[in-house]
Each structure stands twice: as structure tokens, then as C-alpha cells.
Amino acid sequence: MKIDLTDTTSSKINSALVKGRRAVGTPAVGMVLTLVIVTDEQSAYDALRAADDASREHPLRTLVVIKRHPRKRRAWPNSRLDAVIRIGADACSGETIVLRLHGEVSDHADSVVLPLLLPDTPVVLWWPGDAPLDPAKDPLGALAQRRITDLYAAENPLQTLKARVRSHTPGDTDLAWTRLTPWRSVLAAALDQAGTTVTSAAVEAEADNPAAELLARWLEERLRVRTQRLVSCGPVITAVRLGTAEGEIVVERPEGPLATLSLPGQPSRTLALQVRPTSELIAEELRQLDADDMYATILRNRTGEGPY
Incomplete structure (x- = not known):
């Protein structure tokens, strides 16, 4: 089932989820975590496809956050939240909500996402593209127990790695490490x-x-x-x-x-x-949600001949 909501709120999205779940007979208790994907329109399709494949191993609720800032501040005088909900066969082994945040509401994505998180389950945040240099201090990153970035998407990977060394917080990890x-x-x-x-x-x-x-x-x-x-x-x-x-x-x-x-x-x-494809990397990260001590240890390692 697919439900389109225009100019909506988090409360209305939750209500639509409940109605849709009843319509298709899909309970929410089988989902083990919430995966939040922060991306742009260009990368959303591939990221969502990878998450769908990973959900076959880990039934989850996927929230795709797409921030759409206008080129001119006056282009959209009013903030708007649009959503597409997929339940049942349209969402593989869980639920998917694609959130498009227009205007000023995009600056408060954490307030939109917070009511949509599954209660009493872990939250994983994934940036497929550009990610903050300090993921744990990002408003959305602060909601998650596990924060996944990808150095391969950075314009200058080694300089970004240098910044992540300084800002690392338990729960941070990177797909460049998972690939190893x-x-x-x-x-x-x-x-x-x-x-x-x-x-x-x-x-x-x-x-x-x-x-x-x-x-x-x-x-x-x-x-x-x-x-x-x-x-x-x-x-x-x-x-x-x-x-x-x-x-x-x-x-x-x-x-x-x-x-x-x-x-x-x-x-x-x-x-x-x-x-390995991205779906396998995400599935591996979702298997263990505790802090990656070895990743933290090698970030602190400065004994080699590298640039740090």
C-alpha cells in the first residue's frame, strides 16, 4: 500500500500509518529498529533500494529525510512537509516513509522525525552522501545510537577523516571501514x-x-x-x-x-x-549496534607514515 500526503504533519503521518497497517494487516511489533536516511533527491532512490534489501534481514521502519531548500528564500514563503508512506508489499520487510521538507521546516528535521521513531527500539542514522564533520552533534545524529557516514562520498576523504578523528563519538562508524x-x-x-x-x-x-x-x-x-x-x-x-x-x-x-x-x-x-554492494554494508552495520571499539582505536592511531 502506498499513501501520499501533501502539506502534512508528523501526527497525520502516524495516523495514516495506523490506518494503513490495519488495512493490510501488518503489525508494527515485528520491526526491530528505525533507520533514518538523510539524503538528497539524486541519491534517494539508490539509498532506499539498499535499505529495502537490508530490511529483508532486519525488519525496520525506514525514514528518508530529503531537505529541499529553495534557491531564493522568498520562493516558498510557507514551510511544507510532504510524505509518501509505503506499507506491506510496497515496503519489503517493514515500513517506509519518505519525508520531503520544504522551506524553513527543513531546518527542524529532528522535530519532524522524533514522533515517527519506533518506541523502545534502536535508531540508526545513515548519510549516504555529504555528512556533518561531527555526526553526534548534528540534531538528527543526536537521536541515534548508531551513526553511519561514508568517506567515499566526501569531496576530500582524507581531510574529512582527519576531522572525524577529532570528533569521534562512540556509535560513529563509516562504510569505508565496513568495506574492509x-x-x-x-x-x-x-x-x-x-x-x-x-x-x-x-x-x-x-x-x-x-x-x-x-x-x-x-x-x-x-x-x-x-x-x-x-x-x-x-x-x-x-x-x-x-x-x-x-x-x-x-x-x-x-x-x-x-x-x-x-x-x-x-x-x-x-x-x-x-x-560488496551498499545493501550488504548496511546489513552488516545493522547486525551490531554497539560501539565499534576497533574503529575508534584505529582512528586514534598516529604511528604510521600517513598524512596524520
């Missing part, structure tokens, strides 16, 4: 097999890649060795090289979904190491 989960798993398994001490490390990636910087910091934290940042043609991270007394441990992924793992004294083997 397969790399970290492969490297941890390789080190277990090699059973030797690492004396040097290097991460190869395209220039200014934020995930490469986070991976280098993770290696420094876990292995206590300085990690070189080397520029390659990409795309994204292309190789990690770990030096040992017996030889190099190398994971190479020059392109495509497959990587090659080389261990000293062993034949090379092929591994699946594909670039």
Missing part, C-alpha cells in the same frame, strides 16, 4: 596459516583512498609495524604486502572479484574478494 571486513578476514586467516612475525607492511591503493588509510592503521594497530601507503592504479585497494623472515605474505586484487593469496613456501591460491 573481507580484507581483514583474509589477512587474519593468512597470518594464522603463516605462523610467523611480520616485520614490515604496505597497502597499495588508488590515491586518497580512505579505506586504504583505515586498513593501514588497522595493520599498524594489530601488528605493531609501520605500514607504507603506496599509490597504485586502482581501483580501490589492490594489494597488501606483509614482510616476514620467511618471505612476503601478499594479497593481490588488481581488478574484479577475485584475489590471489601468496604465502612463503606455499603455492598461490585464488580467493573471492569482491567489492
Whole structure:
């Protein structure tokens, strides 16, 4: 079921939700959290599609907040809130509310969103595009227990990362870090097999890649060795090289979904190491809503040869 509301209020949206739920026979008790997506019209479709896919694993209420400021302040003298509600089959495994905030009401998005949050459940906020440098101090960010940003969407990722180091608050995380989960798993398994001490490390990636910087910091934290940042043609991270007394441990992924793992004294083997879609990244973040201590630790790591 799809319900369109023009020039509405949060109270009217809640009433429409109740009526729609009764009409399709969908209870609200099965939803485990509220996901708030703050985006623009250009990115709204892809973000909502990713959230819909993630909701198959985590039934949730999705609130999409689109702020529409007029080019001229006098263009819309009156504030207006429009909403599109999707329930049942139109909303995958939960409920979806797309909120378009026009005029001055866009400056008070937290007041619009607060009455629409599911009671007694966690709130996760996701900025698919531009995000505040201090997410926890943002009025909408203050409503959430988990705040997800994406350094890949920043105009200057490494400078933005530098600002996030200073402003980090428990509950903050970034999809650039989430993208590293397969790399970290492969490297941890390789080190277990090699059973030797690492004396040097290097991460190869395209220039200014934020995930490469986070991976280098993770290696420094876990292995206590300085990690070189080397520029390659990409795309994204292309190789990690770990030096040992017996030889190099190398994971190479020059392109495509497959990587090659080389261990000293062993034949090379092929591994699946594909670039995951955004829906998988969001689903992973929604599996654990407590503070990511390792992410906080590597943000504080300043021992490497990176720009910080």
C-alpha cells in the first residue's frame, strides 16, 4: 500500500500509518529498529533500494529525510512537509516513509522525525552522501545510537577523516571501514596459516583512498609495524604486502572479484574478494549496534607514515 500526503504533519503521518497497517494487516511489533536516511533527491532512490534489501534481514521502519531548500528564500514563503508512506508489499520487510521538507521546516528535521521513531527500539542514522564533520552533534545524529557516514562520498576523504578523528563519538562508524571486513578476514586467516612475525607492511591503493588509510592503521594497530601507503592504479585497494623472515605474505586484487593469496613456501591460491554492494554494508552495520571499539582505536592511531 502506498499513501501520499501533501502539506502534512508528523501526527497525520502516524495516523495514516495506523490506518494503513490495519488495512493490510501488518503489525508494527515485528520491526526491530528505525533507520533514518538523510539524503538528497539524486541519491534517494539508490539509498532506499539498499535499505529495502537490508530490511529483508532486519525488519525496520525506514525514514528518508530529503531537505529541499529553495534557491531564493522568498520562493516558498510557507514551510511544507510532504510524505509518501509505503506499507506491506510496497515496503519489503517493514515500513517506509519518505519525508520531503520544504522551506524553513527543513531546518527542524529532528522535530519532524522524533514522533515517527519506533518506541523502545534502536535508531540508526545513515548519510549516504555529504555528512556533518561531527555526526553526534548534528540534531538528527543526536537521536541515534548508531551513526553511519561514508568517506567515499566526501569531496576530500582524507581531510574529512582527519576531522572525524577529532570528533569521534562512540556509535560513529563509516562504510569505508565496513568495506574492509573481507580484507581483514583474509589477512587474519593468512597470518594464522603463516605462523610467523611480520616485520614490515604496505597497502597499495588508488590515491586518497580512505579505506586504504583505515586498513593501514588497522595493520599498524594489530601488528605493531609501520605500514607504507603506496599509490597504485586502482581501483580501490589492490594489494597488501606483509614482510616476514620467511618471505612476503601478499594479497593481490588488481581488478574484479577475485584475489590471489601468496604465502612463503606455499603455492598461490585464488580467493573471492569482491567489492560488496551498499545493501550488504548496511546489513552488516545493522547486525551490531554497539560501539565499534576497533574503529575508534584505529582512528586514534598516529604511528604510521600517513598524512596524520
